Amino acid sequence: MVWTLVALLAVASAAVAWREPRSLSVGVLALLAAGASVLAVAGPGGVLAALLLALASLATFSVLSGLTMRRQPGQARVGRVAVALGVVALGYCAAVLGAWVGAADDLVGWLFVLGTPAFYVASLFVAFVGYGAVYGRIVRRWARPVDVVIVLGAGLHGDRVSQVLASRLDRARVALERSRSRGRDTHVICSGGQGPDETVPEAVAMARYLVDRGVDEALVRREDRSTSTDENLRFSAEIAAHHGLEQGRFAVVTNDFHAFRAAMLMRDAGLAGHGLGASTGPRLWAAAVLREFTAVLWEQRLVHGAVAAVLTGAAAVVAATP
Template sequence: MIWTLVALLVVATAVAAWREPRSLSVGVLALLAGGVAVVALAGLDGLIVVLVLALLALAMFAILGGLTMRRQPGRSRVGGVAVALGAVALGYCAALEWVRAEQAEDLAGWLLVLGTPAFYVASLFVAFVGYGAVYGRVVRRWVPPVDVVIVLGAGLHGDRVSQVLASRLDRALVALGRSRSRGRDTHVICSGGQGPDETVPEAVAMARYLLGRGVDDSLVWREDRSTSTDENLRFSAEIAAEHGIEHGRFAVVTNDFHAFRAAMLMRDVGLAGYGLGASTRPRLWAAAVLREFTAVLWEQRLLHALVAVVLTGAAVVTAAAP
């Protein structure tokens, strides 16, 4: 019976991915299938081990990402909170292992109940990072042609693109070339407004970078008003519509840590297509992934809070049962 449930969850994952791959529900369904398979193979003890490993992974990301953020202007306090939460999670895992080693089953059971919300968040984190990585790899390998490549801005050094933004533009050049080589009349939209410490809008510097690498000016459209990813997408969609592209396919180019969430936001604003990621320096990756995951949680905070409460209540009832 349990393997039938695993099979059903695998089918549900495949159907969800086919219908809308830009959804975290695909990763959650895959994680549920894996969790049920672990129970079938190793029982509840095996599932507990997997949950603890997920929490340890989240704790390490929190600590490493927090340490990176503490060195960034304006993010020191947030980084300190991340490090503290990661340390608490590590301490909880150590306490749980010590109690289990002492065979204090009742205490271990209530410790597990106490950690239910953390296990839920850690499971979502694994689903987000794991499925996001799979999504990014599939898109890079089997990238279909598009009508418009949208490049998201990422800050300037004066009037010159930063290293992060240059990596996005280089990835956009590849996507543009591939689409046009397949007979598509593909254009690129440089999307980014002007920050308080920037001498020109990001879109202007981005377009200059592309023109300097041989892209014809007629293929480059500029969106210079946006201040967020949501505005990047909405304003770029307006520009595409002005040029007669209202129901086309889009590739949104950003960094790899942001590509999946950008794809989720594309879905929300009604743009067909996919998110495409450029490489990120390893020392920045943990902090960037942590910020993206936090943003995803916050966007649906009421839903996640409700699920955590329900799961915790079910755990309490189970632990209190004679």
């Protein structure tokens, strides 16, 4: 019976991925299939161990990202909160593990009820990071050619692109050349407004960077009004529509930690295509991934809150049953 459930969940995950790969549901269904497999092989104890591992992973990310943020201007308080939450979660995992090893089944049960919301969030985190990594690898290798490459801005040093932004532009140049080599009349849109500490709009510096590295200026468009990813996509779509490409395929280039969420935002904006990520240094990666995951949770906070409440109630009923 359990293996039938595993098969159904796996088929459902594949079906959703085929219809719309830019959906976290793909990762959630795959994770549920994996969880059911663990239940079939190792029983409830195996599921508890997997949940503890997921929560410990999220807690470790929180501590590492908090330590990184504490060294950044204006992020010290947020960093301290992230470290504190991570330490508390690790302490909770140790308490559950201690009660489990000590065969205190009732205590384990009620500790599990207490931690059900955290287990739910940690499971979503594993689905987000795991499927995001799979999505990024598949896109880099097998993505179809596109009509428009949109590069998202990432801040300047005066009038020059930062290292993070340069990595995005280099990835965009590769995507542009790849699509044009396969017969598409592909153009690139540099998307980014002007921040308070920037001497020119990001789009201007981005376009200059690409042209200086051999990209034909006739292929480059500039979107210089946006201040957020939503505006990047909306304003760039308007430019594409002005050139008759509103029904085309798009590649939105950002960094790898942001690529899957950017793809989700593309889906919501009605843009066909995929998100494409440039590599990120390990020093910034953990904090950036945690920030993206928090944004995804916040965007659907009412839904996730309701699901966590239902799961906690169900866990409490099970724990109270003799």
